[in-house]
Structure formats: C-alpha cells, structure tokens
Amino acid sequence: MDTVAQTHVLDETVYQYSTLTAVDQLERITKVVSSGALGAIAGDHVREFEQQVAGHLSRQGAIATSSASAALELLLRCLPQREVAERVVIPEVCWISVPTAVIRSGRTPVIAPATGDLTPHWEQIEPLLDEGTTAVILAHMRGRPAPDTHRIADELAQRGVTLIEDCAQAWGATLDKQPVGRHGLAAVFSTETHKLVATGEGGVIAADDSQLLHAMRAVGGNTRLALPENAHGRGNDRMSEITAASALPQLSHLDDLRQMLRPLQEELVNRLQNVPAARSVLPTLLGASPNLGADASNGSLVGVWLPTSRHASRVADQLFRSGVRHWWPGPGDPHLAENWPSTPTAATGGAVDLACYLDIQVPVLDEPRHPAFLDLITSALRLDEDESETA
Ligand SMILES: Cc1ncc(COP(=O)(O)O)c(C=O)c1O
Numbered sequence: 171m172d173t174v175a176q177t178h179v180l181d182e183t184v185y186q187y188s189t190l191t192a193v194d195q196l197e198r199i200t201k202v203v204s205s206g207a208l209g210a211i212a213g214d215h216v217r218e219f220e221q222q223v224a225g226h227l228s229r230q231g232a233i234a235t236s237s238a239s240a241a242l243e244l245l246l247r248c249l250p251q252r253e254v255a256e257r258v259v260i261p262e263v264c265w266i267s268v269p270t271a272v273i274r275s276g277r278t279p280v281i282a283p284a285t286g287d288l289t290p291h292w293e294q295i296e297p298l299l300d301e302g303t304t305a306v307i308l309a310h311m312r313g314r315p316a317p318d319t320h321r322i323a324d325e326l327a328q329r330g331v332t333l334i335e336d337c338a339q340a341w342g343a344t345l346d347k348q349p350v351g352r353h354g355l356a357a358v359f360s361t362e363t364h365k366l367v368a369t370g371e372g373g374v375i376a377a378d379d380s381q382l383l384h385a386m387r388a389v390g391g392n393t394r395l396a397l398p399e400n401a402h403g404r405g406n407d408r409m410s411e412i413t414a415a416s417a418l419p420q421l422s423h424l425d426d427l428r429q430m431l432r433p434l435q436e437e438l439v440n441r442l443q444n445v446p447a448a449r450s451v452l453p454t455l456l457g458a459s460p461n462l463g464a465d466a467s468n469g470s471l472v473g474v475w476l477p478t479s480r481h482a483s484r485v486a487d488q489l490f491r492s493g494v495r496h497w498w499p500g501p502g503d504p505h506l507a508e509n510w511p512s513t514p515t516a517a518t519g520g521a522v523d524l525a526c527y528l529d530i531q532v533p534v535l536d537e538p539r540h541p542a543f544l545d546l547i548t549s550a551l552r553l554d555e556d557e558s559e560t561a
Pocket residue numbers: 236237238239240263264265267268309336338339359360361362372373
C-alpha cells in the first residue's frame with residue numbers, strides 16, 4: 171500500500187457536497203440580498219423550491235420550513251386528534267426531535283425496534299398497533315430507503331393508520347426507482363448541513379391533501395391565508411428566501427451528485443465485503459431485495475456490521491484519527507431511542523446491537539485517487555490480531 175498517497179488523499183476529497191454548487195447558490199443568494207426581497211411569504215425562491223420538491227416527488231404540494239423537526243411538529247399540530255390517548259409508532263433509529271414532536275402534539279411515542287438495515291419492518295411494527303395508534307413514522311436511514319416501505323404502507327392503509335415518511339437523511343434515495351417520500355400522508359426532508367441538499371438549517375414537507383397543505387401553510391406562518399377553524403393559533407415555521415436560494419441549485423444537482431458518488435461507493439462496498447471482520451455491508455451491490463441495492467441508495471454512505479461493539483468502536487476511533495468521515499452510533503448518540511429522555515413507553519432493546527454498526531461517508535474524489543482512499547479505509551478496518559481477539 172502506498173502510505174504517502176493514503177496520507178494525502180483526504181486533501182482531495184469533497185465531503186461537503188453543497189460546495190459543488192457554490193457558484194450557482196451565490197448567484198441566487200446575491201440576487202435575493204441585492205433586491206432586498208427577503209420575505210418568504212411572497213418569496214420567489216421559496217415558492218420555486220416548494221414547486222421543485224413537489225414535482226420531484228410527484229406530490230400535490232410542498233411547504234418549505236425552518237427544519238425537518240419544525241415540519242414534523244407542524245404536521246402533527248395540523249392532524250386532528252382522533253383518539254383521547256393517541257399513540258404514534260416511531261422507529262428506534264431516527265433523531266431525538268422526532269419523539270419530541272410527537273410528545274409536543276399531545277400524543278405518545280411508541281418505539282419500533284430496528285433491524286439490520288436500521289429500520290423496522292412490518293414484523294416490528296404490527297405488534298405495537300392497538301386502537302389508540304393513529305400514525306406510524308417511518309424513517310429512511312443513512313441515504314437508503316426503508317426496504318419494507320411498500321408492505322408497511324399497504325398494511326397501515328388497510329387499518330386506517332396514517333403513515334408519515336421521515337426522509338430527513340434520504341434526499342436522492344429511491345424505492346422502485348422513484349424518490350422516497352411518495353407514500354403515506356406526508357414526507358419530511360431536512361436541509362441541515364450534513365444532508366445531500368444542505369443549507370445549514372431547513373426542511374420541507376410534501377403531501378397530497380390540499381386541505382392539509384393549506385392548514386400547514388396557514389398554521390406555519392403564512393398570514394395571507396385564513397386559519398382553519400380548529401387551528402390552535404399560528405406560529406412561524408417558514409424557510410427564508412436565502413435558504414431556498416441555496417437549496418435550489420443543490421436540488422437540481424442531486425441526480426448528478428448521485429452519479430458522481432456511485433463508482434466510489436460501489437468500489438467501497440466491494441472492498442468491505444472482502445474484509446474478514448465485516449459481517450454484512452450496506453447497501454449490497456446486487457441485493458437480496460432490490461430496495462437494499464446500491465442503485466436505491468443516494469450514494470453517500472457505505473455501512474458495515476462488525477462482530478462486536480468494541481470492534482466497531484475501535485474502527486471508529488481509527489477512522490476518526492485518519493480523518494475519514496464516518497458515523498458510529500456509540501453511547502449517547504441522539505439518533506438512538508435509548509438516548510431519548512422523554513419516551514415513556516419506549517419498548518427498546520431491539521433486534522440488533524446498533525453499536526456494532528458503522529458507516530463511512532463516500533466523498534467526491536477523482537477516480538485515480540480511489541485506490542488510496544480504499545486502502546485508507548481497509549487499514550482502519552484491519553485491527554491487529556490482539557485487538558481482534560479481544561474485540
Ligand atoms: C432521521 C432524522 N429525522 C429528523 C431529523 C431532523 O432534521 P432537522 O435537523 O432538519 O430538524 C434528522 C436530523 O438529522 C434526522 O436524521
């Protein structure tokens with residue numbers, strides 16, 4: 171292995187994908203700032219972003235918000251309470267603001283355990299449903315679609331239970347070649363810094379029901395619209411014009427970005443499949459299910475399950491020291507239900523030990539530098555004999 175090439179390869183990587191469209195973003199932002207047309211309610215960029223997102227998802231409409239958390243809270247505020255003590259099933263792996271949004275809406279979150287793809291399947295959700303369950307939130311995690319989405323959507327529809335898709339991490343991920351976010355009542359996306367459309371902070375919610383869209387727009391702060399009769403006041407969840415101006419070029423560039431990431435992602439999957447310690451690698455190249463394959467992912471991550479949490483922790487430490495961007499859900503991670511303070515009926519202790527999982531971010535990198543990047547990752551995954559034995 172060429173250790174000099176390995177040392178320098180990270181200087182060439184682009185991890186913050188938003189920088190790839192910086193020129194176009196700045197051009198739009200300059201127009202907004204120099205025109206002084208900053209108001210989101212009548213803003214051109216916010217409207218255009220909403221139209222683009224709705225078009226991209228084939229949804230009736232979309233509302234741009236200050237974050238995905240705000241979008242989820244707005245949706246839950248606008249959903250009429252059907253039961254006195256409503257329960258909402260949420261996944262064991264998502265983000266700490268998801269149970270908070272449920273609790274703030276006066277409902278009780280119930281946790282569905284994750285499986286090896288980090289999402290619950292119908293088998294994990296079904297036993298949790300009772301007469302008080304009115305909604306299920308399903309998160310598409312780590313740039314991959316939740317593989318059991320179709321079944322979950324069908325089963326919930328038969329029972330009259332609302333499905334909400336949390337696509338915060340899933341810009342560019344697909345199910346049967348269509349973008350995620352087309353199932354169920356509504357889908358939320360995030361434009362926070364680490365997402366594939368990254369504006370620092372921001373979100374958007376897409377839906378088909380025009381009454382619901384109107385209610386969310388009015389309750390979320392569009393003072394030009396009449397509040398629905400049963401609304402409890404009007405807040406401000408709006409996205410700013412500047413934020414929308416930054417998001418638009420990135421949304422247009424999303425397909426190109428996926429194509430740019432794909433070759434290195436596939437090489438990394440191949441490489442990791444040959445590491446003896448790797449129990450399984452996600453996405454797969456061919457896939458037991460087509461929705462687990464690399465084509466369905468957004469190209470940005472490769473996940474690996476390691477034999478023990480100690481092993482995963484040591485690899486994460488190695489990756490950290492090498493400067494490779496990765497995610498290891500170690501102690502205290504706010505993505506995991508075990509670290510949410512306010513989930514009274516949490517039925518965690520799920521099917522998999524999440525601390526054995528980690529994933530590696532795929533940078534944009536020139537093809538000739540791929541071997542050095544792959545060698546760097548392989549070195550981090552190869553613990554010496556003593557370490558592997560005690561791992
Ligand atoms: C799965 C998931 N849901 C929701 C959110 C909340 O997104 P935001 O930071 O835009 O509020 C996040 C944030 O990372 C997330 O990962």
